[in-house]
Amino acid sequence: xxxxxxxxxxxxxxxxxxxxxxxxxxxxxxxxxxxxxxxxxxxxxxxxxxxxxxxxxxxxxxxxxxxxxxxxxxxxxxxxxxxxxxxxxxxxxxxxxxxxxxxxxxxxxxxxxxxxxxxxxxxxxxxxxxxxxxxxxxxxxxxxxxxxxxxxxxxxxxxxxxxxxxxxxxxxxxxxxxxxxxxx
Amino acid sequence: xxxxxxxxxxxxxxxxxxxxxxxxxxxxxxxxxxxxxxxxxxxxxxxxxxxxxxxxxxxxxxxxxxxxxxxxxxxxxxxxxxxxx
Numbered sequence: 329x330x331x332x333x334x335x336x337x338x339x340x341x342x343x344x345x346x347x348x349x350x351x352x353x354x355x356x357x358x359x360x361x362x363x364x365x366x367x368x369x370x371x372x373x374x375x376x377x378x379x380x381x382x383x384x385x386x387x388x389x390x391x392x393x394x395x396x397x398x399x400x401x402x403x404x405x406x407x408x409x410x411x412x413x414x415x416x417x418x419x420x421x422x423x424x425x426x427x428x429x430x431x432x433x434x435x436x437x438x439x440x441x442x443x444x445x446x447x448x449x450x451x452x453x454x455x456x457x458x459x460x461x462x463x464x465x466x467x468x469x470x471x472x473x474x475x476x477x478x479x480x481x482x483x484x485x486x487x488x489x490x491x492x493x494x495x496x497x498x499x500x501x502x503x504x505x506x507x508x509x510x511x512x
Numbered sequence: 513x514x515x516x517x518x519x520x521x522x523x524x525x526x527x528x529x530x531x532x533x534x535x536x537x538x539x540x541x542x543x544x545x546x547x548x549x550x551x552x553x554x555x556x557x558x559x560x561x562x563x564x565x566x567x568x569x570x571x572x573x574x575x576x577x578x579x580x581x582x583x584x585x586x587x588x589x590x591x592x593x594x595x596x597x
Contacts, residue, residue, distance in 0.1 A: 345576040449572035504561045
């Protein structure tokens with residue numbers, strides 16, 4: 329069933345931040361993350377004909393991005409990749425019987441779990457931000473995520489400081505409501 | 513000391529609480545918020561939720577493109593998009 333439509337004209341506005349956050353939490357290199365997001369959009373454009381409308385545009389773009397990230401790790405054969413291999417092929421026979429405790433205590437596992445939880449949390453925040461009116465999302469993003477000071481945002485968006493705080497208040501209230509339903 | 517200097521409305525308390533999330537509340541504002549917080553349950557609930565939201569955002573360590581990065585991405589994409597339309 330084809331429920332979803334594709335419209336690349338809105339991709340940058342709707343999905344660039346979400347895809348970037350998804351990528352940066354996985355590759356930890358800002359420039360590389362931008363390149364991967366850019367490549368994802370371009371690959372999406374080229375394969376638009378393959379979009380069946382069964383999943384949302386965002387899900388479809390994420391599936392392209394995931395392949396790009398895997399390709400990136402394959403290319404660089406990174407330390408991260410080696411750590412995963414180390415975990416997969418841990419076969420210390422002398423420690424037989426202790427394997428479960430050892431693995432539970434493994435710092436690599438802990439970090440991986442935290443990272444997964446944090447990236448899921450990041451996805452939930454972006455889901456909720458996606459439900460905000462455009463202006464609220466923009467002001468919230470500039471103030472909270474990019475950490476711009478009040479004056480810079482006011483100058484850039486041509487709003488007063490009181491306007492900014494009203495927008496921030498509404499955005500935070502809506503986000504807290506949304507996160508309460510989905511995460512807290 | 514005038515009563516209005518110390519006692520603030522719930523809306524003002526929420527406004528100060530929002531500013532405090534970004535380290536922009538003055539010492540005096542924090543004192544006023546503290547007084548309101550000591551007895552107003554609505555303010556207490558708002559502050560708890562707001563603090564929790566800040567905590568969650570910090571924990572998630574969310575990131576996004578800054579304006580220059582976004583413009584660059586947009587320009588590259590629009591050039592390519594024009595070829596497809």
